[in-house]
Amino acid sequence: MEQQGGAEVLSQEDALSRSGPVWLRRFVGPILSVLMLCLALWALYRLAGEVSYHQVGEYMHRLRRGRIGQAIVLTALGYAVMPLYDLFALSAIGRKLPKPRVALISFISYAFSNTLGMAMLVSGSIRYRFYIQAGLTTLDVAKVVLFCTLSFWLGLFTITGVTLLLVPIPLGLPFAHWRLLLGVGLCLMPLLWLTGAALLRRPIRLWRWKVQLPSLSVGLRQVFVGALDWGLAAAVLYALMPDSLALHFGSFLAIFALAQIAGLISHVPGGLGVFEAVMLAGFGATGNQALSAPILGALAAYRGVYYLLPLCAATVAVVIREARGLRQAALLTPWFNGILPPFFAGLTLVSGAVLLFSGATAVLPGRLELLSDLLPLQVMEVSHFLNSVIGMSLLILARGLQRRLDAAYWLTLVLLLAGAVASLLKGIDYEEAGLLVLLAVALAPAHRLFYRRASLFDMTFSFGWLLACATVLGCTVWLVLFSYQHVEYRNDLWWQFSFYHGNAPRALRALVGAAGVAFLFALTTLIRSARSRPTPPGEVELARAIPLIKQFHSAQAHLALMGDKSLLFDPDTQAFIMYSVEGRSWVAMGDPVGRDDRARQELVWTFRERCERAGGWPVFYQVNPDDLDLYLEVGMSLLKIGEEARVRLAQFNLDGKSKKVLRNTVNKLVREGLRLEIVPVEQTPSLLPQLKPISDAWLREKRVREKGFSLGAFDERYLSRTPMAVVWQNDKPVAFANLFLTDSMEEASVDLMRFAPDAPPGLMDYLFVELMQWSKAQGYRWFNLGMAPLSGLQSRRQAPLWNRFGALIFGRGERFYNFQGLHRYKDKFDPEWEPRYLAAPGGIALPVVLTNVASLISGGLSGVVRR
Numbered sequence: 001m002e003q004q005g006g007a008e009v010l011s012q013e014d015a016l017s018r019s020g021p022v023w024l025r026r027f028v029g030p031i032l033s034v035l036m037l038c039l040a041l042w043a044l045y046r047l048a049g050e051v052s053y054h055q056v057g058e059y060m061h062r063l064r065r066g067r068i069g070q071a072i073v074l075t076a077l078g079y080a081v082m083p084l085y086d087l088f089a090l091s092a093i094g095r096k097l098p099k100p101r102v103a104l105i106s107f108i109s110y111a112f113s114n115t116l117g118m119a120m121l122v123s124g125s126i127r128y129r130f131y132i133q134a135g136l137t138t139l140d141v142a143k144v145v146l147f148c149t150l151s152f153w154l155g156l157f158t159i160t161g162v163t164l165l166l167v168p169i170p171l172g173l174p175f176a177h178w179r180l181l182l183g184v185g186l187c188l189m190p191l192l193w194l195t196g197a198a199l200l201r202r203p204i205r206l207w208r209w210k211v212q213l214p215s216l217s218v219g220l221r222q223v224f225v226g227a228l229d230w231g232l233a234a235a236v237l238y239a240l241m242p243d244s245l246a247l248h249f250g251s252f253l254a255i256f257a258l259a260q261i262a263g264l265i266s267h268v269p270g271g272l273g274v275f276e277a278v279m280l281a282g283f284g285a286t287g288n289q290a291l292s293a294p295i296l297g298a299l300a301a302y303r304g305v306y307y308l309l310p311l312c313a314a315t316v317a318v319v320i321r322e323a324r325g326l327r328q329a330a331l332l333t334p335w336f337n338g339i340l341p342p343f344f345a346g347l348t349l350v351s352g353a354v355l356l357f358s359g360a361t362a363v364l365p366g367r368l369e370l371l372s373d374l375l376p377l378q379v380m381e382v383s384h385f386l387n388s389v390i391g392m393s394l395l396i397l398a399r400g401l402q403r404r405l406d407a408a409y410w411l412t413l414v415l416l417l418a419g420a421v422a423s424l425l426k427g428i429d430y431e432e433a434g435l436l437v438l439l440a441v442a443l444a445p446a447h448r449l450f451y452r453r454a455s456l457f458d459m460t461f462s463f464g465w466l467l468a469c470a471t472v473l474g475c476t477v478w479l480v481l482f483s484y485q486h487v488e489y490r491n492d493l494w495w496q497f498s499f500y501h502g503n504a505p506r507a508l509r510a511l512v513g514a515a516g517v518a519f520l521f522a523l524t525t526l527i528r529s530a531r532s533r534p535t536p537p538g539e540v541e542l543a544r545a546i547p548l549i550k551q552f553h554s555a556q557a558h559l560a561l562m563g564d565k566s567l568l569f570d571p572d573t574q575a576f577i578m579y580s581v582e583g584r585s586w587v588a589m590g591d592p593v594g595r596d597d598r599a600r601q602e603l604v605w606t607f608r609e610r611c612e613r614a615g616g617w618p619v620f621y622q623v624n625p626d627d628l629d630l631y632l633e634v635g636m637s638l639l640k641i642g643e644e645a646r647v648r649l650a651q652f653n654l655d656g657k658s659k660k661v662l663r664n665t666v667n668k669l670v671r672e673g674l675r676l677e678i679v680p681v682e683q684t685p686s687l688l689p690q691l692k693p694i695s696d697a698w699l700r701e702k703r704v705r706e707k708g709f710s711l712g713a714f715d716e717r718y719l720s721r722t723p724m725a726v727v728w729q730n731d732k733p734v735a736f737a738n739l740f741l742t743d744s745m746e747e748a749s750v751d752l753m754r755f756a757p758d759a760p761p762g763l764m765d766y767l768f769v770e771l772m773q774w775s776k777a778q779g780y781r782w783f784n785l786g787m788a789p790l791s792g793l794q795s796r797r798q799a800p801l802w803n804r805f806g807a808l809i810f811g812r813g814e815r816f817y818n819f820q821g822l823h824r825y826k827d828k829f830d831p832e833w834e835p836r837y838l839a840a841p842g843g844i845a846l847p848v849v850l851t852n853v854a855s856l857i858s859g860g861l862s863g864v865v866r867r
Helices: 020-047 053-062 065-081 083-092 099-116 119-133 138-166 176-199 216-240 249-266 274-282 289-326 334-359 365-374 377-402 406-427 430-449 463-483 491-495 503-526 539-551 555-562 597-613 625-632 657-671 681-702 763-778 801-812 819-827 845-858 861-866
Strands: 204-206 209-211 566-569 575-582 585-589 617-623 637-648 674-679 724-729 732-741 747-755 782-789 832-840
Touching: 053 289, 065 083, 065 099, 065 216, 065 289, 083 099, 083 138, 083 216, 099 119, 099 289, 119 138, 138 176, 138 216, 138 249, 176 216, 216 249, 216 289, 249 274, 274 289, 289 430, 334 377, 334 406, 334 430, 334 463, 334 503, 365 406, 377 406, 377 463, 377 503, 406 430, 463 503, 491 503, 539 555, 539 566, 539 575, 555 575, 555 585, 555 732, 555 747, 566 597, 575 597, 575 845, 585 597, 585 845, 597 617, 597 625, 617 625, 617 637, 617 845, 625 637, 625 832, 637 819, 657 674, 657 763, 674 681, 674 763, 681 724, 681 732, 681 747, 724 763, 732 763, 747 763, 763 782, 782 819, 832 845
Parallel strands: 585 617, 747 782
Antiparallel strands: 204 209, 566 575, 575 585, 617 832, 637 782, 637 832, 674 724, 724 732, 732 747
16 A cells, blocks of 8 residues: 555545534535525526526527537537646656546546536546556646646636636626726736746745746646637537627637636536526526527537536446456456445436436427327326436435445346336437446446445435435426426326326426435434444353454454453354444454455444444554455545564574574573463463462552553453463462464464563563464464554655654654654564554544544543553
């Protein structure tokens, strides 16, 4: 992981925190976007209040093929220009990639970001995925995304400002009186950028960052490509506008650009509603039915040509690209497994929205006439109703696909095909049917990615997902009201069935069907059984866990025997997770324990969903590099927290100069009468009364108290479950340690180690050496010396902030904890150091999570301070 992208803090799906700035980002931001959408739809409804849906559809139906072809050609030219953003960015940072590869990455990123909005987030995420595969570092990708975003806005400001200054706008339009002021303000920003590029050759310091402005030639490239991109985008819509508009391209371009700025600022996906409302207001179409209907028709056609066609093409490109990867096992990486399920979930969400919107609108007259000659009315009515029911079901199942549920996969496949058939039977909507069949064909070979057998009713819905579903349903309601605003509502309207006069009743019934599906699913999830709070395991649970512990490759699994952590088993008792709750953090100790990888994988999902239902944060402490995929797949962040020392026993010995001190210490203590005895687990309980005084004296001497969670304590029930290593001096015990031994002979380790205050110096060296030699003789492969916290973290300038902070504490925090001393002590046994990670939510939750983990280990916050 450290070699991919150069960062040890990995991306996550989202932070679960709901406090402070994260709460604002996760809740207030989306809510404001939805409010902006509602405001735009209300304004659009008022501006086009006299326009009927039939008038808009009639204009689209009458658009000449030549105009549509012209718009498609201009769209192709526009998307052909977009790779220049990336090519210029790569050239500016001194990186070079094959032009076809850059063009494909650029096309896919812009096709999705133009449609979904949030350009920097969406296109940045896609670029990160593809460019990391191409060999760029995380810093390189960040520079490319920043360069492209700046070029995007500089071009928009330039073309808008210059047009407003040079092209007169009819005085009757709302923007006419402000055009010079707006033009100067918008032109000022690219001029300042170019001036800075020409004059400021030294980096500008902003807080702790140094920003190097590009050269003047690079700045001119940014402005040029951005302006050309926006000019072609405007030309696409201009080709579709009605002749009655009587506005030359310059004036049209100014209004188009201002509407795009409003849509981008609103953060509504694709500027939907906002862009249309500003365009209507900009052209003075308020109350002018003869002008509003054609403009809305042109805008709808523009959405289809400039947004949906490239999105479908990009979807096909991604599917083909990843289908090739399915035949190459080397490409089945954590990234590959991580990106496809959310990708299919997003397309399923879009498909559901398309079906709902289609159910809210009328069938085209020509197709309706053909349908009336082919099918009975009952078939059409049932198909129309089922189409909306399927659409709402797909919105719900999309969440199941994101969570990799097997049931969601099969149901989605069935409903996609059923929706395609219903689309043809309800109105010969071959466009919708083609989209659904294409998604089903792409989804079919990806079954291996949807491996979870959990129930659909147990999955949790994030706030953002619920808001997205509610927004789609709300837009469907608005579309019904807008499409049939001239239909007089009557109670008997619900029961009217007719080919030519039943569009409004069909839309109302379909809307009720979709709302009913949403209500029934919400009801079933609300009445599911309540989840009990975590409780410590009893003897029965520990007995179930012991076989799994003994067969696990890591001896750390024996910490479950402490009994202070709850145990979460999979249904077949093939694996378990041990965890404790501190504050909002549900902290699992280590990786899931078990030999069945599928059961361990499912447990991580189950644990996360259980945390979400309880409003908590899932955390996995001290996880192994081999299992990082488990946490990346569920969208968690990974932070390196230290390194674990493991001695390869086949190579361990006391020969050579480097082991002279250890060898002399062991020989000296043997001469003083020390000997090691391995006490079987059956005899441990009878020995504990002799060892208790040693433990109490050790705690008093060190002025510490018992720890927990990741460390053992002197608890008779716990120690009675493990073998004991006892050091005797003559007939008196002077030290002891309980042993973790795996039946697989993979690893041996110790947990609780205590020695008497009057024990001879070097006793711990003697204990470790003797234990390693005994473990080697028994046939164990490794001896685990435990973790050295914060070791191995880098303090380079480009390293993540956590790494630099951890490296600082490791190097200068000796007054609080002997970090370096612990690492040096373990290093003299010549171990192999392996990194250990913390898997947790990112963002503002992280400091709280780290505090909670420290509190669990130390037995409370006071223990963190008091040792």
